[in-house]
Amino acid sequence: MQQLKRVVVTGIGALTPIGNTSEDYWNNLSKGVSGAAPITRFDAEKFKTRFACEVKNYDPLDHFDRKEARKMDLFTQFAQIVSAEAMADSGLDIEKINVDRAGVIWGSGIGGLRSLQDEVIDFTEGGHTPRFNPFFIPKMIADIAPGLISIKYGFRGPNFTTVSACASGTNAIIDSFNYLRLGMADVFITGGSEAAVCQAGIGGFNALKALSERNDSPETASRPFDRERDGFVLGEGAAGLILEEYEHAKARGAKIYAELIGGGMSADAHHMTAPHPEGLGAKNVMINAINDAGIDKTEVDYINVHGTSTPLGDLSEALAIKDVFGEHAYNLNISSTKSMTGHLLGAAGAIEAAACILAIQNQMVPPTINHSGDDEKFDAKLNFTFNKAQEREINVAVSNTFGFGGHNTSIIFKKFEE
Incomplete structure (x- = not known):
């Protein structure tokens, strides 16, 4: 092989x-x-x-x-x-x-x-x-x-x-x-x-x-x-x-920001614009990316989520994260940088990949801003990094992006080591 x-x-x-x-x-x-x-x-x-x-x-x-x-x-x-x-x-x-x-x-x-x-x-x-x-x-x-x-x-x-x-x-x-x-x-x-x-x-x-x-x-x-x-x-x-x-x-002696170690793709096969209500496509794409990277799910430190601020989309992704990571979900930092940039559609995955790389470089998780009230549909023990950036050790970061038509993608970056 x-x-x-x-x-x-x-x-x-x-x-x-x-x-x-x-x-x-x-x-x-x-x-x-x-x-x-x-x-x-x-x-x-x-x-x-x-x-x-x-x-x-x-x-x-x-x-x-x-x-x-x-x-x-x-x-x-x-x-x-x-x-x-x-x-x-x-x-x-x-x-x-x-x-x-x-x-x-x-x-x-x-x-x-x-x-x-x-x-x-x-x-x-x-x-x-x-x-x-x-x-x-x-x-x-x-x-x-x-x-x-x-x-x-x-x-x-x-x-x-x-x-x-x-x-x-x-x-x-x-x-x-x-x-x-x-x-x-x-x-x-x-x-x-x-x-x-x-x-x-x-x-x-x-x-x-x-x-x-x-x-x-x-x-x-x-x-x-x-x-x-x-x-x-x-x-x-x-x-x-x-x-x-x-x-x-x-x-050529290049400086290296991070290593790209895995990528996953999946389809919801569910609805033209709405996500799968149980986050099935989101679950599958994260599993695919983790398997492709050859890492254990417990190695993931940070997820830059798709997190668009829609009632259905945010909930299905949070359910998928809990389903994929189990108890480790409570050790993760999760944040949606769309709270600051808005949704750049086809460019979202690019600017959010950059956010993951820079988070690894700076060992800091950017926040999910504008949080003012808890939604009881979400597990209160999940760390959505609300309102303020958090310093933490980040060795592995995941970026999720999902699109109309049920297209799901996930990529994984790792702190570079020789």
Whole structure:
């Protein structure tokens, strides 16, 4: 049987509602800062939800020239920016690696939703004149993000986008992990980006009754596991990771953040948008990831949960954790960083993977903020890390992401040891 290779993280980039670099992102995560505020990207006055977790102080001209920026949807711009930060952080020298064995796998649940929306609006308001932006299709398609990243760096290895709703970013990381440990590549830029804070995004999720409508207090609206949670808060942004085969990273003297040791996938096979009520898919995916990592469940210290702040989703995931971990569930720290960032859809798994890696680096669990009242449906002995970060020894961290359609993904990072 083929000996699987080790895979390590050597670079991180982040552009989030609470920080426009990975360093700022972590600082605000650890402080419990909320990224929710009234929407600025469009006039939301007529919508049931009038707030979101937008990226702050973002000007595309700080990163691209005007002509280049006009060719890219916001989700692609975000992908380019975090990839550049991760590449710089990794210290990779393109001249010294085999670009035929370097790939890009990226996650996005929707792609260029805003570009699609705007082109349709322009068409309908323009007297039905069939005049479209020549970059409309490239701006819209989800796979353009990894395509443009590979063009920028000349990476000629595997290149595609994973689309599995809110599990997309984690799926991209798992696919990259598998190529690397099977010896089919040396390096991957991977992660996810999303930019769905637009009329279609807010309106569509409002119609599903999925969003919080706490317009009088946006900063407290995302409240996973709280008694008064009423839906998720839509977010936007991206995160990118540089994953490398360990010997490749070692040979060039790379700094190593953590080791990626396992990944799991499963399906609920239950409902279009609702989770399995007993958390069956969530249970299976965590078991799959633990088995893939070859560890005992008692080795897990921290779970960054999907935890969207919806009544059904939070409960099913908590039930799954108790089912999988048994008595060890009470030794875990559990937290939902969506309480701060909102839900970045296809990019959620990417920014939450970064949160797990940085938690291991800093030996600190970021909090689940906005908790004000216990829900009796949850086991009171579970440690949801409410409202304040907690220092603890973290050797193994799990990140869960689940998506509409019943897609479940889970990945496991470990403190790096030679």
